[in-house]
Amino acid sequence: EGEQRPLHILFFPFLSPGHLIPAADMAALFATRGVKCTILTTPVNAAVIRSAVERANDAKGALAIDIAVVPFPDVGLPPGVESGPALNSEADRGKFFHAIQQLREPFDRFLAESRPDAVVSDSFFDWSVDAAAEHGVPRLAFLGSSLFARACSISMLRHNPVEAAPDDPDASVLLPGLPHRVELRRSQMMDPKKRPDHWAFFQRVTDADQRGYGEVFNSFHDLEPDYLEHYTTTLGRRAWLVGPVGLASKDVATRGAAANELSPDADGCLRWLEGKPSGSVVYVSFGTLSHFSPPELRELARGLNLSGKNFVWVIGGTDTEEQEWLPDGFAELLARGDRGLIIRGWAPQMLILNHAAVGVFVTHCGWNSTLEAVSAGVPMVTWPRYADQFYNEKVVVELLNVGVGVGSTDYASKLEARRVIGGEVVAEAIGRVMGNGEEGEAIRERARVLGEKARLAVEKGGSSYDDVGRLMDELMARRGL
Numbered sequence: 001e002g003e004q005r006p007l008h009i010l011f012f013p014f015l016s017p018g019h020l021i022p023a024a025d026m027a028a029l030f031a032t033r034g035v036k037c038t039i040l041t042t043p044v045n046a047a048v049i050r051s052a053v054e055r056a057n058d059a060k061g062a063l064a065i066d067i068a069v070v071p072f073p074d075v076g077l078p079p080g081v082e083s084g085p086a087l088n089s090e091a092d093r094g095k096f097f098h099a100i101q102q103l104r105e106p107f108d109r110f111l112a113e114s115r116p117d118a119v120v121s122d123s124f125f126d127w128s129v130d131a132a133a134e135h136g137v138p139r140l141a142f143l144g145s146s147l148f149a150r151a152c153s154i155s156m157l158r159h160n161p162v163e164a165a166p167d168d169p170d171a172s173v174l175l176p177g178l179p180h181r182v183e184l185r186r187s188q189m190m191d192p193k194k195r196p197d198h199w200a201f202f203q204r205v206t207d208a209d210q211r212g213y214g215e216v217f218n219s220f221h222d223l224e225p226d227y228l229e230h231y232t233t234t235l236g237r238r239a240w241l242v243g244p245v246g247l248a249s250k251d252v253a254t255r256g257a258a259a260n261e262l263s264p265d266a267d268g269c270l271r272w273l274e275g276k277p278s279g280s281v282v283y284v285s286f287g288t289l290s291h292f293s294p295p296e297l298r299e300l301a302r303g304l305n306l307s308g309k310n311f312v313w314v315i316g317g318t319d320t321e322e323q324e325w326l327p328d329g330f331a332e333l334l335a336r337g338d339r340g341l342i343i344r345g346w347a348p349q350m351l352i353l354n355h356a357a358v359g360v361f362v363t364h365c366g367w368n369s370t371l372e373a374v375s376a377g378v379p380m381v382t383w384p385r386y387a388d389q390f391y392n393e394k395v396v397v398e399l400l401n402v403g404v405g406v407g408s409t410d411y412a413s414k415l416e417a418r419r420v421i422g423g424e425v426v427a428e429a430i431g432r433v434m435g436n437g438e439e440g441e442a443i444r445e446r447a448r449v450l451g452e453k454a455r456l457a458v459e460k461g462g463s464s465y466d467d468v469g470r471l472m473d474e475l476m477a478r479r480g481l
Ligand code: UDP
Pocket: 017, 018, 019, 021, 259, 285, 286, 287, 288, 289, 290, 314, 345, 346, 347, 348, 349, 350, 365, 366, 367, 368, 369, 370, 372
């Protein structure tokens, strides 16, 4: 028994597109290697990944990824509200986290009935460590973040340097014990006094991950080698780096096709890009959760105008209507249709980033977006807003040197309280990356080389390919125990 049966891994992603998408990619990646994969999620979230999963199944014939759909717990949220970006108030967020806790019951039931060989649980479900242990199933954490960000977060939780720093938002705070000298401004970091709830949450998930079997990262060895060494040797944690999962699942087209269904403007956008010279377009998107205030949007629009470059700008569904913030002349510029395009809602990001016309990505440094740019060989203008994004900016700008920052400072502060980044600053950062000078050329060349390294990592014999194999062998060997 056991010898012939393929490994079965349960994927249990957090309920937010930024977590679901890489989990589905990762399932596709393990399925390619002969693993039977199940993704456990709720109806609305299942719909986000269903077409991508079905296409991956089609493309791979017999290899199946199942989606196990469980009801979204009834906590008094409006029907259809089942994920992070759909939450509109602090009260909704409270109900949502309450619902997340209640997923333990269907999770337990799945483990009891299906007895998978391992669970790859989102790190945010800290309780899944104990649940899996009760069923004797190894629980791996899936980190939707960089090793660097995780190492910074551990340093912060251990040493709490923010508390000791001067009470000045611009004070420089050193994170002790890391391979490099890592300094952030105080205003870029979570303040345990202001957000004791967030602090406790991160403490809990970090500890839980350490008690589990190990951690799987959407990253690759060549991206952050010093931090892999630090993480495994100095901190003694077990990590497998299997990304970029968007490349590893070899489903750029699949992802693009799925995005097409979500994005009514997708075809128009891609046709528009067809007409533009190679490397001439600025792609602007801040992920699924970022909101901008009207003054911020106005300055960003001014910056794009001032840059003189072509642009595709994705504006979140919850940002205010254009009438409230359009700077002078911008409506006319948009109406001309040849300089720039605004997409409201969902953009086919993978297809856009992989289009030759795109020359730079203005990004909030969500880890998925960052890795997608890295994979596509596209340099970045970095504009982090909260969570791990300030750490990810350091990876892009300081560790890899494939981007230029706009100087974003205010971690998760209220929109009204944010310092507004001026249009001139935005235009300058774009110019530094896209310009003909030495700096721009060097940044673009490094981004191109990094994109090649990312592709090599996921190919046969590459580090991510091997890490997947190593993990599969271990899990297979455990069966005999
Ligand atoms: N995404 C997309 N189209 C959009 C917005 C987002 O395809 O219009 C995808 C993007 O490619 C990435 C994910 O959604 O895979 C967002 O994840 P990320 O970690 O960058 O940011 P988050 O939304 O979690 O802050």
